Structures are given as C-alpha cells and as structure tokens.
Amino acid sequence: xxxxxxxxxxxxxxxxxxxxxxxxxxxxxxxxxxxxxxxxxxxxxxxxxxxxxxxxxxxxxxxxxxxxxxxxxxxxxxxxxxxxxxxxxxxxxxxxxxxxxxxxxxxxxxxxxxxxxxxxxxxxxxxxxxxxxxxxxxxxxxxxxxxxxxxxxxxxxxxxxxxxxxxxxxxxxxxxxxxxxxxxxxxxxxxxxxxxxxxxxxxxxxxxxxxxxxxxxxxxxxxxxxxxxxxxxxxxxxxxxxxxxxxxxxxxxxxxxxxxxxxxxxxxxxxxxxxxxxxxxxxxxxxxxxxxxxxxxxxxxxxxxxxxxxxxxxxxxxxxxx
Ligand code: DGY
Numbered sequence: 001x002x003x004x005x006x007x008x009x010x011x012x013x014x015x016x017x018x019x020x021x022x023x024x025x026x027x028x029x030x031x032x033x034x035x036x037x038x039x040x041x042x043x044x045x046x047x048x049x050x051x052x053x054x055x056x057x058x059x060x061x062x063x064x065x066x067x068x069x070x071x072x073x074x075x076x077x078x079x080x081x082x083x084x085x086x087x088x089x090x091x092x093x094x095x096x097x098x099x100x101x102x103x104x105x106x107x108x109x110x111x112x113x114x115x116x117x118x119x120x121x122x123x124x125x126x127x128x129x130x131x132x133x134x135x136x137x138x139x140x141x142x143x144x145x146x147x148x149x150x151x152x153x154x155x156x157x158x159x160x161x162x163x164x165x166x167x168x169x170x171x172x173x174x175x176x177x178x179x180x181x182x183x184x185x186x187x188x189x190x191x192x193x194x195x196x197x198x199x200x201x202x203x204x205x206x207x208x209x210x211x212x213x214x215x216x217x218x219x220x221x222x223x224x225x226x227x228x229x230x231x232x233x234x235x236x237x238x239x240x241x242x243x244x245x246x247x248x249x250x251x252x253x254x255x256x257x258x259x260x261x262x263x264x265x266x267x268x269x270x271x272x273x274x275x276x277x278x279x280x281x282x283x284x285x286x287x288x289x290x291x292x293x294x295x296x297x298x299x300x301x302x303x304x305x306x307x308x309x310x311x312x313x314x315x316x317x318x319x320x321x322x
Contacts, residue, residue, distance in 0.1 A: 001071075001312060003025055004024065004026065004048075004049035005026045005047065005048045005050070006020065006048060006049065007044040007050070009035070009053045009057050010033055010056060010057075011029070011030060012029075012052075012297075015302075016301030016304075016305065019301075019305060028048070035056050036057065038063065041053070041057055041058075041063055045063060045069070046068055046069055046070075047069060048069060049069060049070060050070065050072045051073050052074045055077050055082050055270075057082060058082050059084060060084050060087075061087035063084075064087040064090065064093070065087075065091075068091055070093055071093055071094065072093065072308060073094070073095045074095075074304040075096065075098070077098055078098050078291075079213060080321055081213055088322050094311055094322065095321050096318075096321065097319050098299075100158065101299040102291035102296050102299075105290070105295075106290040107162035108166075109290045109291075110163045110211075111166050111167070112286075113284055114207055117261040117262060117283075117284045118143050118145070118146050118207070118235060119144075119146075120143045121284070144206075144235070146173070147173070148172050149173055150173065150176060150207070151168075152177065152201035152202065152204060152207065153175065153176075153201070153209050154211065155212030156177045156194075156211070157212075159211050159239075159240075160211035161189075163209055164177065164192060165187075165188075165189060167207075169189075174191055174193075175191070175192040176192070176195055176200070176201055176204050176205060178194070178195050178200065179212075202229040203231075205231075205234060207236075208235070209238075210222065210237065212244060213241065214240065214242070214243045214244055215243065218243075219243045222245040223249050224249040227249055227253040228253075232259065235259065235260055235261045235262065240266060241266055242264075242266040242269070242270060247277065251274065251280065254280050254283055260282065261284070262282070262283045264283060264284065265286045265289060273285065303318075
C-alpha cells in the first residue's frame with residue numbers, strides 16, 4: 001500500500017500525533033476530539049486504509065458489513081471489548097492493541113482507588129473543599145486499614161500481578177487469586193494462593209480487585225449474589241471494565257451495607273454514571289484514568305505506530321488480536 005489514508009478517532013498525545021504526521025502524508029487527526037459516532041466510524045472504515053480507534057468508539061459487528069477500505073485497526077488501549085474482533089477478522093481487518101506498556105500505570109491507579117476508598121480520601125477531600133471540616137477529633141472519618149489485609153484478585157494477567165506485587169511487597173497484604181486460564185502457582189509473590197473459584201476469592205478477601213477483560217462471560221460477573229458473598233467490611237475495586245459489575249446491584253450493595261465500599265475507574269455506560277452512584281459517599285469514582293499518564297499514553301501511541309509500521313512493511317504486528 002503506498003501512502004495509506006489514516007484516520008485517528010480521538011486526539012492522541014502530541015509526540016505521537018507529530019510522529020504520525022511526520023511519517024504519513026495522509027493522516028486525519030481528530031482536532032476537535034469529538035467521538036465520531038457510528039456514522040463517522042463507518043465512513044472511516046469505508047474511506048481510510050487504517051483506522052486508529054480507542055475505547056470510546058463502539059465498533060460492533062454491523063459496522064464491518066459490506067465493502068470496506070480499511071485493512072488495519074490499531075486500537076489505542078489494551079482492552080478491545082468495544083471492537084467485534086471476529087467481525088473485523090471476517091472483513092479481512094488486522095486488529096492490534098497495546099498491552100504491557102500500561103501495566104504499571106494501571107496498577108498504580110488501582111492502588112490509588114484501593115487506598116482512597118479504604119481511607120475515605122474522596123469523602124475527606126469533599127469535606128475540606130466544601131469548608132465543612134471542623135478540626136481534628138478522635139472519631140473523625142475513620143476508615144479501614146490496608147496493611148496486612150487480604151487482597152483478592154480476579155484475573156491474574158499482567159495488571160492483576162502488578163497490583164498483587166504492589167499490595168504484597170508494599171503493604172504486606174496476603175494475596176488470594178483466581179484466573180480461569182492462568183495456572184501459575186504464585187507469580188513469585190510469597191504466600192499468594194491460587195483458588196479454583198471466583199466465589200472463594202469473594203469470601204476470603206478484604207479487598208477484591210477486578211482485572212479480567214470485559215464482555216462475554218465476564219459481563220455482570222459481579223452481580224447481587226457475588227456481592228452478597230463478600231464480607232460486609234470488604235471493598236470492591238474495578239479498574240478493568242464497567243460491564244464486569246452489575247452497576248445497579250453494586251449501588252444497592254453500597255447503600256445497604258452488603259459491602260463497605262467501592263473504588264471505580266470504569267462504568268457500564270461510560271461516560272454516563274447514575275446519580276445514585278455519584279451520591280454515594282462510600283464510592284470513589286475516577287473518570288477511566290487507569291493508564292492516564294503522559295509517559296504511558298505516549299508509549300501506547302508509539303506501540304500502535306510500531307505495529308502499523310510492521311503491518312505496512314509486511315511484518316507481523318507484535319500485538320495482533322485479530
Ligand atoms: C485500556 O487500555 O484498555 C484502557 O482501559 C483504555 O481503553
């Protein structure tokens with residue numbers, strides 16, 4: 001393919017956009033940073049050789065029907081449940097993602113959520129900003145200790161392991177984990193215990209952290225029954241995908257005290273977050289910031305570019321998912 005037409009669906013970090021423009025004469029950047037929507041995405045697939053989407057673009061099977069020009073989709077992000085990769089593959093499109101480069105940053109965000117919800121940091125900040133703090137007192141805003149508590153990990157991939165390592169080596173937390181496809185005994189974390197079921201993790205952990213992909217059989221895995229299996233003193237942390245948790249069931253569990261709190265970076269219907277959830281003080285809510293550092297977002301973009309370059313020069317992309 002000589003000089004491909006490339007559509008980038010959202011703004012990317014400046015160093016990556018500069019590199020794209022330097023290398024390719026026919027790049028269309030989304031200067032306004034407004035999501036293209038289904039029609040814009042369909043037009044991109046019909047008119048461009050390469051489309052570079054991200055999690056805010058929903059690329060369902062219907063978008064891949066019929067005549068398309070695109071042969072390469074380089075997703076900016078590790079999760080690709082927003083792309084029907086089987087339909088893309090049937091349409092002859094190669095799809096890549098960005099694993100590895102965001103592991104530590106996402107694990108750091110997960111620990112931020114865990115610490116914030118345990119120590120009521122969001123609530124405390126709101127109190128100070130609203131001018132409602134009346135001074136130190138022994139019973140003021142008491143949270144829960146983190147050190148020495150049990151961390152339960154569901155999904156022991158790269159990010160799950162990175163969170164477990166931080167929690168164990170940094171906070172002395174015993175780790176219990178479940179993963180349906182990973183059978184490594186302890187991932188080099190002393191005492192880490194692999195268990196056979198999700199239910200065991202839910203029952204044993206003081207903090208349950210989710211690290212599985214979204215969609216498929218993981219959709220609403222954490223429903224009312226799952227939440228009821230957790231200790232009433234336990235916290236749920238989700239930096240994976242919003243659809244893994246039944247959001248209404250979580251709201252009910254947070255209200256009734258079925259669990260103590262939740263730290264969330266992802267939601268069922270982003271960017272919509274129900275008012276009922278926003279009003280709960282025992283929920284820490286971040287706007288999908290998992291990988292949001294300058295360094296990591298630049299590395300993600302550069303990885304997409306490296307795989308695009310490989311594809312265009314007839315080499316196998318290193319992060320091909322379809
Ligand atoms: C990821 O990399 O999967 C982030 O959640 C953004 O898509």
